[in-house]
Amino acid sequence: MPPAPAAAAPARTIVVVEDEASIASAVAARLRSEGFVVEIAEDGPGGVEVCERLSPDLVVLDLMLPGLDGLEVCRRIQHDRPVPVLMLTARDSETDKVVGLAVGADDYLTKPFSPRELVARVHALLRRVDRAGAAAAKTDEMLLVAGVELDLATRRVRRGGETVHLTPTEFDLLAHLASHPGQVFTRGQLLVQVWGYHDGSGARTVDSHVRAVRRKLGPDVIRTVHGVGYAADDDALTAASGGARGRS
DSSP: OOOOOOOOOOOOEEEEEOSOHHHHHHHHHHHHHTTOEEEEEOSHHHHHHHHHHHOOSEEEEESSOSSSOHHHHHHHHTTTSOOOEEEEESSOOHHHHHHHHHTTOOEEEESSOOHHHHHHHHHHHHHHHHHHHHHHTTOOOEEEETTEEEETTTTEEEETTEEEOOOHHHHHHHHHHHTSTTOOEEHHHHIIIIIOOOSSOOHHHHHHHHHHHHHHHOTTSSEEETTTEEEOOTTOEEEETTEEEEOO
């Protein structure tokens, strides 16, 4: 008899926290058509409750919500475990985006947005999480840059003996730069290599994440090369079970 086919991977769960019913239903319908299990919450407290109950793989979160705003919802759902968050904002305000990234959002979309772009961002975020998990399972390395320790296996960050919370995207960005000390990456290269975006959009996303990392870890952890892009200092080291060694 032929071997039984492998069991299909369970569908991933996405929570959509959005108080505008037309947007929430449209987003949910598009995500369901992509094979995701989707649950909608229409206010901030409901979003927190649903996330606590379901432990979703990703959250699509509106910034302006009744009950609790999106920033507070993001803080609460990130408290116990990191979860990718795609934040929606009705205003093209850099302050809104930077604050959202600071409390744990991984990316953002400004309304109005196309369903195609939203789906692309969701898939990119989930691919990034998958790659990070696979890489962590294969390494015991710790990256050291500008006094910051990045444990690639546990995805924990410490500075001055204190643990610092980075979002999954912030960690991936800093780890990528620290893994190539001294090498300058353009925004376009980082969008492809860290975010998985190949359409050239989202350059300001890179800048916002760099600012968020600097705010949490200090201005020296990522160096700006004006007119080109970003780099980690070339004195970064990698430490493994055998000790620290310089990276070339």
